[in-house]
Structure formats: structure tokens, C-alpha cells
Amino acid sequence: GDSVTQMEGPVTLSEEAFLTINCTYTATGYPSLFWYVQYPGEGLQLLLKATKADDKGSNKGFEATYRKETTSFHLEKGSVQVSDSAVYFCALNTNAGKSTFGDGTTLTVKP
């Protein structure tokens, strides 16, 4: 079946540090790939997405590129802020209608 594997957390960084959260997937067909963010006490919010190979999703300084050859969708940000502290989920959707999420990576950014 489909699966998403995320870098284990928690991740703790200082403000302005570079962030990478690794995500690899296994899926049949051609899934769409997503990063969601969950702030404490809230639901998930879409951060960015990519629907085909070599697409780059970007939003609020975050980026991720759909790499079919390595089945990866790593999340990056050049300079994190305290307000980026949250849980980040990598996910995939297939045309069959099923969504698969990674286990989430908790990011804490210290001033």
C-alpha cells in the first residue's frame, strides 16, 4: 500500500537557521504530494503542494520539489522564525481518493 516516511523529530533550531525535513513516499501511480502544518490546538493547514514530477511547491518561504526518481518531497526553508514552530506533515493523495500522511515532525525554533 501507499506510505509516507518523514524524518523523525523533534527538530530544534535557532532562529534564522536552515530547515530541512525529509519526506519519502511509496505509491502506485502518480500521486500528488503535500506539506501541511499544524499549530497547537488547531487543524492542519495546507503549506504547499506539487502535482507532478519536478514541480516545486512554495509558500511563506518554504519550498519542496517533487522528485520522482528518488520518491522524495523534502521541505526546506532558508531562515526559520519562532513563529514556524509547529508540527509538519508530509502527505500524498492518489486518484483513488485515499490520503496517506506521514507521522509528523515537530519543529521548535528558539530565539
Next chain:
Amino acid sequence: DSGVTQTPKHLITATGQRVTLRCSPRSGDLSVYWYQQSLDQGLQFLIQYYNGEERAKGNILERFSAQQFPDLHSELNLSSLELGDSALYFCASSVFPSGAGETQYFGPGTRLLVL
């Protein structure tokens, strides 16, 4: 605010009981999804409805059932509750069924505690 509403926000009940969680999708969205988020299982997809019809099923237990009504709101029914059903239950909605690139908008969740 995603535009997806869920009620109640919190629910405390006992083992063996039955509860109903309610979700109203964003205006114009035809598809509704249910997820369970627990500490040991992570975020698990339960079921998807599109315009009143079941479209996809994930890891939903037989004790759980859902439906989507003509006004497009959805209810998730959990019966014969066990301690392990304690979790955060999220509803999400999208315009069309989940497919290439369809974005899901998540509600704030219902926190269920089974004692």
C-alpha cells in the same frame, strides 16, 4: 479559519457508549473526509464522501460509520467505544474528490476522550 466547522469541540464519554461527530464543509465543497489523529497511530484517513456517496475507505473500524447528507454536512458515528478510540477526529473538505492536486481544508477537530 478554514471554513470547515466541527461540533462538538470536546466530548467525554464512557466505554461501550455511542457518539456522533458532526462536520459542515466549506461553502461549495462537495467532498468530505474524516481522519483520526492519535499519539500512537498518527493521522489516519478513515473515509471520504463525495456529494452524498461514499468514495474511498481507509482504516475505518466496523464499529464506526459515516454518512453525508443532502445539505452536504457529514456525521461520523462511533459505537461500542473503547479506551483506544480516544483521539482527535478531524473533518476536511474539498471541492472535488481527492485526486491530483485537490486541496483539503481541515476543521479544528473534535477531541474525544473515552473513560
